Amino acid sequence: MTTEAFNAREFRDALSSFATGVTVVTCLDANGEPVGATASSFNSVSMDPPLILWSITKTAYSADAFINAKHFVVNVLGADQTDISNKFARSGTDKFADVEVEKGIGGVPMLPGTITCFECEAWATYDGGDHEIIVGQVKAMRSTAGSGLVFYRGAYATAEAIPTLAPVETNDVSHFIDNYLLYYLTRATHQMGDEFHQLVADDGLTTKEWRVLACLYNENSMSLAELAKRTMVDQTTLLELALGLQKHDMARVQQLDSGTKLTGTIAGQQRVVHLIADCQEAEQSALEGLDADAAETLKTMLQRIIANTD
Ligand SMILES: Cc1cc2nc3c(=O)[nH]c(=O)nc-3n(C[C@H](O)[C@H](O)[C@H](O)COP(=O)(O)O)c2cc1C
Structure with missing residues (x-):
């Protein structure tokens, strides 16, 4: 197969060979109601200033809320949070019903039990075809050493470090x-x-x-x-x-x-x-x-x- 000739299915399959973490991005809509969507498109952009990005499909129920939000939080899910991921990937449900949230930047909900939270101020949005690319400046964050949830080839996975040969301690060898x-x-x-x-x-x-x-x-x-x-x-x-x-x-x-x-x-x-x-x-x-x-x-x-x- 050449790169010139591929269909949507083949493109999606090829993209799925790139393992990502899983996040739930949250914000408040124009009425101050909490909004959240599962997203694996999260990525780092800049160290100085500290910028991150993710992208939302323009047809998503929550797209407008995210595009107009002044603040949002990227909640990085732990390996044991597939249920949260599934919950926030379902449209039109009350996603926050039995979730006890903490309030972060601008009152945006932060999910419990995640391994990292990036509290962001909206920096820019860009047109990205059928997605809107949302860039945020990280204003606050908290992170733990927990193991993150992975999404790979269309399925949840966990990441395991590849054992490397630890340098052997040498004392006093010429x-x-x-x-x-x-x-x-x-x-x-x-x-x-x-x-x-x-x-x-x-x-x-x-x-x-x-x-x-x-x-x-x-x-x-x-x-x-x-x-x-x-x-x-x-x-x-x-x-x-x-x-x-x-x-x-x-x-x-x-x-x-x-x-x-x-x-x-x-x-x-x-x-x-x-x-x-x-x-x-x-x-x-x-x-x-x-x-x-x-x-x-x-x-x-x-x-x-x-x-x-x-
Ligand atoms: C693992 C996983 C990753 C996802 N990543 C994204 C993403 O990066 N961007 C996106 O727009 N949708 C993504 N989705 C789909 C959205 O979570 C889904 O469309 C959700 O319904 C959006 O919420 P809403 O319809 O309430 O706006 C992902 C779903 C899963 C399960």
């Missing part, structure tokens, strides 16, 4: 170490590995045997040269080790024209299956605080470093 990749890689490897290698030893395997069985897991096959790289064990030691495993049916060693090939076996798999589970658990806890995408990115970056330094 500037060089503080920025040295190998320091981080080595320290992470030691910290992650120490505990796990003890588990391997307690299980009666050497670290080298564990690496071989883990690399050949799932009846994987690879050349002696490739396995040497992956296990970080020299080829002579590795061949001896593999022949030892073969005696217990935990690996297969084949001499081919193309070189020595090693293959995993079911018995080899069974020997380390529980250690694989321990490994995965340890990995989960080491990656705590990183989301799945960040963890994947970290692995991709490490693969790149391994390829670059091969």
